[in-house]
Amino acid sequence: MAGVGYQGVTKRFGDVTALSEFSLEIADGEFVVLVGPSGSGKTTALRLVAGLEALSSGNVLIGGRVINRVAPKDRDIAMVFQDYALYPQMTVQQNLAFALKMRKSPRAEIEQRVLQAAATLGITELLRRKPRALSGGQRQRVALGRALVREPQVFLMDEPLSNLDAKLRVQTRSEIKRLQEQIGTTTIYVTHDQVEAMTMGDRVVVMRDGVLAQVGSPRELYEQPADMFVAGFIGSPAMSFTAVSATSNGSGRVTLSRGDLRLEAGAARELPAEVIMGVRPEHARVWDDGTRLIGPISGRVEYVEMLGRENLVGVAVTDESRLVIDADADFGPRPGDTIAVGIQPGRIYLFDPNTQKALGRI
Amino acid sequence: MENIAVQLPVTEISAPKRAGKRAWRRAERLPGEPRRIAYVYLAIPFLIYAAFTIVPLVQSFDISFYNWDGITPGTWVGLANYKSFFADPVIRGSYLHTLVLIVFYSFIPTAIGLLLAALLSRMRIHGLTVFRTLLFLPAILTDVVLAVTWTWIYDPHGPLNTFLGSIGLGFLRRPWLGDFHFALPAVGVFGAWEEYGFCMIVFIAGVMKIPTSLYEAARVDGANAWHEFFAVTLPGLRYELTVVVVLTMIDALSTFDEVYVMTGGGPGTATTVPAFEVYNQAFLQGQVGSAAAIGITLMLVVFAVSYGITKILEPRGE
Amino acid sequence: MNTASRAQVVLNYALLILFTFLAVYPIVGVFLASVYPPHSQPTSISPPSHFSFHNFVTAWTQGHFALYFRSSAIVAVSVVAGSTVQSILGGYALRTMRFRSSKDIFYTFILGLIIPTEATIVSLYYDIRALNLIDTWTALILVEVSGEVAFGVFWMRAAFMSAPRSLIEAARIDGASTWRLLWRIMVPFAWPAILTLMVLTFADSWNEFFLALVLTTSDQHLTAPAGLQVFSGKYTMNTPLVSAGAVIVAVPVIVVFVLLQRQFIRGVLTGAVKG
Numbered sequence: 001m002a003g004v005g006y007q008g009v010t011k012r013f014g015d016v017t018a019l020s021e022f023s024l025e026i027a028d029g030e031f032v033v034l035v036g037p038s039g040s041g042k043t044t045a046l047r048l049v050a051g052l053e054a055l056s057s058g059n060v061l062i063g064g065r066v067i068n069r070v071a072p073k074d075r076d077i078a079m080v081f082q083d084y085a086l087y088p089q090m091t092v093q094q095n096l097a098f099a100l101k102m103r104k105s106p107r108a109e110i111e112q113r114v115l116q117a118a119a120t121l122g123i124t125e126l127l128r129r130k131p132r133a134l135s136g137g138q139r140q141r142v143a144l145g146r147a148l149v150r151e152p153q154v155f156l157m158d159e160p161l162s163n164l165d166a167k168l169r170v171q172t173r174s175e176i177k178r179l180q181e182q183i184g185t186t187t188i189y190v191t192h193d194q195v196e197a198m199t200m201g202d203r204v205v206v207m208r209d210g211v212l213a214q215v216g217s218p219r220e221l222y223e224q225p226a227d228m229f230v231a232g233f234i235g236s237p238a239m240s241f242t243a244v245s246a247t248s249n250g251s252g253r254v255t256l257s258r259g260d261l262r263l264e265a266g267a268a269r270e271l272p273a274e275v276i277m278g279v280r281p282e283h284a285r286v287w288d289d290g291t292r293l294i295g296p297i298s299g300r301v302e303y304v305e306m307l308g309r310e311n312l313v314g315v316a317v318t319d320e321s322r323l324v325i326d327a328d329a330d331f332g333p334r335p336g337d338t339i340a341v342g343i344q345p346g347r348i349y350l351f352d353p354n355t356q357k358a359l360g361r362i
Numbered sequence: 363m364e365n366i367a368v369q370l371p372v373t374e375i376s377a378p379k380r381a382g383k384r385a386w387r388r389a390e391r392l393p394g395e396p397r398r399i400a401y402v403y404l405a406i407p408f409l410i411y412a413a414f415t416i417v418p419l420v421q422s423f424d425i426s427f428y429n430w431d432g433i434t435p436g437t438w439v440g441l442a443n444y445k446s447f448f449a450d451p452v453i454r455g456s457y458l459h460t461l462v463l464i465v466f467y468s469f470i471p472t473a474i475g476l477l478l479a480a481l482l483s484r485m486r487i488h489g490l491t492v493f494r495t496l497l498f499l500p501a502i503l504t505d506v507v508l509a510v511t512w513t514w515i516y517d518p519h520g521p522l523n524t525f526l527g528s529i530g531l532g533f534l535r536r537p538w539l540g541d542f543h544f545a546l547p548a549v550g551v552f553g554a555w556e557e558y559g560f561c562m563i564v565f566i567a568g569v570m571k572i573p574t575s576l577y578e579a580a581r582v583d584g585a586n587a588w589h590e591f592f593a594v595t596l597p598g599l600r601y602e603l604t605v606v607v608v609l610t611m612i613d614a615l616s617t618f619d620e621v622y623v624m625t626g627g628g629p630g631t632a633t634t635v636p637a638f639e640v641y642n643q644a645f646l647q648g649q650v651g652s653a654a655a656i657g658i659t660l661m662l663v664v665f666a667v668s669y670g671i672t673k674i675l676e677p678r679g680e
Numbered sequence: 681m682n683t684a685s686r687a688q689v690v691l692n693y694a695l696l697i698l699f700t701f702l703a704v705y706p707i708v709g710v711f712l713a714s715v716y717p718p719h720s721q722p723t724s725i726s727p728p729s730h731f732s733f734h735n736f737v738t739a740w741t742q743g744h745f746a747l748y749f750r751s752s753a754i755v756a757v758s759v760v761a762g763s764t765v766q767s768i769l770g771g772y773a774l775r776t777m778r779f780r781s782s783k784d785i786f787y788t789f790i791l792g793l794i795i796p797t798e799a800t801i802v803s804l805y806y807d808i809r810a811l812n813l814i815d816t817w818t819a820l821i822l823v824e825v826s827g828e829v830a831f832g833v834f835w836m837r838a839a840f841m842s843a844p845r846s847l848i849e850a851a852r853i854d855g856a857s858t859w860r861l862l863w864r865i866m867v868p869f870a871w872p873a874i875l876t877l878m879v880l881t882f883a884d885s886w887n888e889f890f891l892a893l894v895l896t897t898s899d900q901h902l903t904a905p906a907g908l909q910v911f912s913g914k915y916t917m918n919t920p921l922v923s924a925g926a927v928i929v930a931v932p933v934i935v936v937f938v939l940l941q942r943q944f945i946r947g948v949l950t951g952a953v954k955g
Contacts (some may be wrong), residue, residue, distance in 0.1 A: 051393040054848050071394020073855035085850035089868035099854035146854075392778065395774050399858055403773035404785060407766035407829050414804065414826030415792050421803035432806070476764055478699065481692050496700045502937055502944065504887040506905040510912050514689055514919050521709060524723045559703045564949060568882075616796055619889045623742040623909055637798045637890075645894065657799040665794050679891045 002063030002076075002153040003028045004049060004186060005076040009058035011044050012239060018044040020210045022058070026203075031180050031187045034203035035194055036233070041210035042190045049188060050079050050156050063153060073102070079156040080145035082141045082163065092118075092142050093127040096149050117148040120179070137168050144176070155180070155187040161196065173200060194234050197215075198222070206230045228356040231278050231349055236311060239278045242321040243353060246271040254362070256348075258318045263347065265294050265362040275359065276351040281312055283347035284325040286339060293342030294362075299323065301337045315341055364366075386412065426655035431648035443655035453656060456634045459546055460615055463635065466550030467557055467614035472606055474554075475561030479599070480591050483569040483577075497559030505556075505619035512552045513539065513624050539625050545633045554622055561606050568602035569595060604675040608668050615664050636660045710930075713923035721884055736923035739911070742900045743921070743927050748907030750930075751896075755820050755903055756885040760878050763825045767832025767877060772862050774833065775840040776848055786837070792830025797890055805894055815897045823891055828881050839873035840866055876947035879940050886933055904929040 004026040011019040019041040026032050033040055034042035047053045051072035059066050067075050078099075087095050093114060100110045118124040121141045131139055140160060147155055158175075161169045177200045180187050191197055197204045198218040206213040206221065206229070214226040225231035231239050244258040255266040256277060287296040299315035302322055311327045325341050333339055350359040426443050430436025447453055487493070500508065515521050516538040523535040538548040576594045585593060596603075618637035621627060627634035627642060634642070636656055644653035709725035716728040717736055739745045774786050804823060805814075813819040843866060851861045867874065883939050892906035904908065908929050912922045 050849075050853060052852070054393055067393075069393050072849075072853045074394060077853065079850065079853050081846040081850060083844060083846050085844065085846035087847070087851070087865055089865075098851075098856075102855035102860065146850075150854075391697075395777070396858075398779070400773040400777035400779045400782070403769045403777075403858075407770035407833060408785065410766065410787075410822065410826050411789065411792060411829045411833075414807075414823045415795055415800060415830065416788070418800035418807060419795055420801035421807070422799055425802060474699070478695060481688075481695065485689055485692060487696070491941075493700050494945060495938070496704050498941075498945060498948075499934075500703055501948070502706070502883055503930055503933060504889070504905050504908075506887075506889050506908050507710070508706070510908060510922060510926045511706050513912070514713065514923070515706060515709065518921075519721060519723050521722075521724045555703070555706070558699070560948070562699065563945070566951065578874060616798065618798070619905070622893070623912070632916075637796075640798045640801060641890070641894070644805070650802055654802045657796075657802060661794065661796055661799040664796060667843045668794070 002186060003030075004154055004188065005059070005061035005064075006045065006048075007059040007061070009048060009060060010056045011041075011048060011053060012056045018210050019048070022210075022212055024205060024212065024215060026186060026188065028186055029184045031177070031189065031200060031202045032205060033189045033191060033197040033203075034205045034207055035191055035197035036207035036213070037192060039209065040207040042192075042205075042207045044210075045207070045290070046156050046158055046188055046190045049075075049154065051075055067168065076153045077156055077261055078150040078152040078154075080143045080147050080158065080160045084131075084160075084163075085143055086139055086146075088131050091128055091130055092134070092145075095131070095142055096127075096145050097148050100145070108154040113149050113151070118146040120148065121145050126340060136164055137172070140172065144169040144179075148179075153186065155185050155189075156185065157189045159191055160189075162191070162193070164223055169196075174201070190202070195236060198234065204234075206233060208233075224358070225349065226358055228276065228351045228358075231351070233360070235280055237281050237324060239280045239349070240284075240321070240323045241274050241276050241278045241351075242323065243274065244318075245273060246275045246350075247273075261297055261299075261317050263294055263297065263343075263348070265345070267360075267362045269359065269360060271359065272352060274353050276353050276356075278349040278351060279323060279343055279347065281324040281326045283344040284323055284341055286325065286327055286331060287342040291342070292345060294348065295342035296340040296344055297342070298338055298340045301333045301335050301339060303335055304332060306332075313339075315339065317341070341342065374637035410438055422654040422657055425651055426658050428651040430650040432644070432650045436651060439651065441478075443652045444659065445653075446652065449657060452631050452634065453636075453639060453652075455638045456636045456656075457458060459635050460617070461635060462546055463550055463553060463617060464611055464614040465618070466547070467553035468607060470554045471558035471561040471610060472603070475563075475565040475606065476596075476599070476603075479569045480563035480595050482566055483572070483595060487566070494563050497563055499559070500556045500562040503603045506623055508556065509552070509620040509623035512620075516548055516624070540629055542629055542632050545625050545629060549617075549620060549633055550623060552624070553614065553617070557610050561610070564602050564606050565599055568599045572598035576663050604672055607675065608671050611667050611671065612664055615660065615667065636663075707930075710926050713919055714927045716920035716923075718920060719870065719918060720920060721917075726769040732920075734921045736928065738921060739925040739928060739930055743911050743915075743925055745796050745904075745907065745911070745925055747899050748902055748904045749928065751817060751907075752886055752904040752929075754825070755817050756882055758817070758821045759828060760881045761886040762821065763828035763832050763881055764874065764878050766825065766829045767836045768862070768867065768874065770829065770833035771836025771840055772866060774837045775843075776858070776861070776866075786833075789830050789833045795830075795832065797827070801890065801894055804891075806871045808895055814895060816899050817896075817901060819895045820888075820891060820903065823895070824885050824888060828884065830880070832868045832877055834908075835877050836870070848934070872943070875940070877941040879936060879943045880947045882936055883933055883944070 006022050006024045008019065009019060009022045022045055034045055036042050044053065047057060049062070051067070051070065055068055060068055061260050062075060062077070087098065090098065092188070096114045096117060097110050100113065118127055121144055122139065123141050123145060126134060126138060126142070131142070134142065143160065161172055164172060173196055189200060195290070201218060203215060204218055204221055205215045208229050214221060216228045221230060221234045225234060228241065230343040232241070242258065244256040244261065247255045247257070248271070249255055252266055252268065253264060254271060256263045256275070287293065299317040302316050305312040306329070308329065310329055311331060313325050313327050313333065314322045315325060316322045323341060346361060349356065349361045352359055384482065427438060427440055428436035429439045429442070518537045522538065526534045528534060536544060538544050572594065576598070577590060580590050580594050616637055617635045618641070621633055621635050621638045622641070625633040627638050638659070640653045640657045643649040643656065705725060707939060712725060712727055713722045714735055715731045715733060716722050717730055717732045718738065720728070722728065770789070808814055808819045847865065850862065851865050856864065887905060889905040889909070890905065892903040893909070896902050896906060899907070908925050911925045915921050
């Protein structure tokens, strides 16, 4: 059991900087998810802890010990790979036992640990089989089992669910989370799927282009995104952005306007003349005089997506942008119709158009 | 090895002034990997390879600049041995003979292979494994064994003459391998026989990889068999064609075993080839420098041919 | 894909059978010739009136083919063992380890693929003589291994390349040393390729004539092809006897080929991509 620390870690591959000045403290027993699009550096950050790459500069620590030059096998970590990396010529049992055999553990202990891990993951009846005789889901479990057997200080997982079909993914996702809570081992989990990040992580690290964009609990990232990237990345369906002009009306009120769009709300701070406003679909709905909403904004319906339990309606609110709103399943306007839309108070996020940083919400 | 401190403040470990080679090495070598382990693994293979292939090559290169009989000290002659490439009729002849052999060893078998593959592309072949095994036999058996066999076939009292006699072509009978005009083609025919099975197999395998949809599209466009061949089959076999032509040409250029066994370069020098001349001049005639030069030249020719063919047949570098 | 008309199919099969027959016919011929009565002269490819295996006995004993066979076997097995192991080690290092001269060393090996024996034979002879190794199996083995290693390293590196990097990384994390990783995981993974390499190397070594001719001289050390050549020169008029010798030399390769033809053919077809 140990925490993991990154101190100003940079990794360059030739001219490309995969990771830049990355710093993060992961507490013992925490489940941290690194999430971001491809090229964000999340996998690199994981592989540096694993020891599969060497740092260009900075430090990586496990349990307070700097392990920059320590070989992977001496770092007391276990890794689950995206393609599972099971040893093809060995049975499941041999796969699970391999690491312990390398360590020359006593046979009895190996057997006991293997059986225990197999039982935990429900793969005991697969022990005699070889990987090619297993389904994708079964292989994934063996990969997890291999990590469990090691009883390491840190689990590292590199997109372990991305090769599974959607249903299996959801099921396995909660199993992994439960397993980790039960065992309590520090876990670093890499994924490009923000849903996985939000449902599994104690804390989530959003990364982009080799840089840490924001770190926080899922709730924090959702409620208080640090910039447009995080705001647009976290949450599904994604936030809609509209460029507007902001004029202060004095006494803490501000008007956001662009074209026909005109909103008034209370704002606690000074805003630049031009801002970008962001609204999540779940906070925008059809205008209703009875409910306290900011608006109305009128716009032309561009499309309607029927999801079963709700409809997502894309509404063109200015010449260049649209707002996606959440509507009841039986609300079915046709494209071309004009409707009025309202936004929950306090749910208009504002961003600086130049730096893309968050300015607050109104 | 730096100090393993407990809680380091955020510091830059690599001092910028020590960047460069040191930083490269640290960044590139994986953590914990033993230093220079790769060299341990590569040491013996590389040493054996260097000692018995690279070093002799360099030495041959060196020797080629001398006139040497292998016993007494040699004399420096510069590029004389190479110039004789054009001047010496024997060496020139050996290359001319190779050109003839190229036709037999390369062009003819390739054509046969293409023809059969094209014909067979329109159907499924039952028992392909059996055919493949049998067709491959000439290519994998020891050359000396096959050469001995064909020496008998070409024997004045051997099967070929007997056969010619039996079908009324008795006037064609002759001592094939002893005939000034026919010895070389006789060797050539041997080569064609040796190579065509291989060509057939490669092309048949290649043709099977061409999607049927291409043939169907061609047919819909009104192509006949001839068009199909040039529009679909041949382009589809581009890679196999390159491989086959290069390999058969190299075989033609490097011919030695069969010439040694069947004709000994003769009669006279009618069937000598560069590889044979290397042996002949080095070990039978005491012209070691010249032999080395022939060897080096042959290597360059082989390389040029391979490179050239590859460039011609695969211009876009797939 | 059966778009050929009935007539075409028949014609195609006829051609296929014809060409296959022609390919095999001379080989059948030498086998038949070998069972003719000693000192008789087969003038065509046909079975003899009386079968006789006497020629084999003669060839094996008086013809020294027992010795030639032994030499070839010793050399071939040593070459296969030696060059396969070397190729595995070298190909493995080139594929899994990152080191500065990796590319350079690889290209040096590639160079070996285009260096023909003719270019080096002259110096090889004098070098071997200087080492006092003329007319020994050692010389043949060393030179042949050297030649095979160039191709072998290239081949094994390609074979190991098809192993996903994650497999290697998983083993490193599990604590496998480079040695263990190679022999416990990579070699089992690449076993079909290794088998193919061994088959090809065996055939190359068994069939090697030029080197044997130059580097060995005595009956004790001549390998089969060179021995056959000497033999055929000595007994030119005795076709059945010479044919028996030829058959003796041919059989091992045929056996290996028939047993492992899948590996063989795959090797020749894919290994044919030499740069």
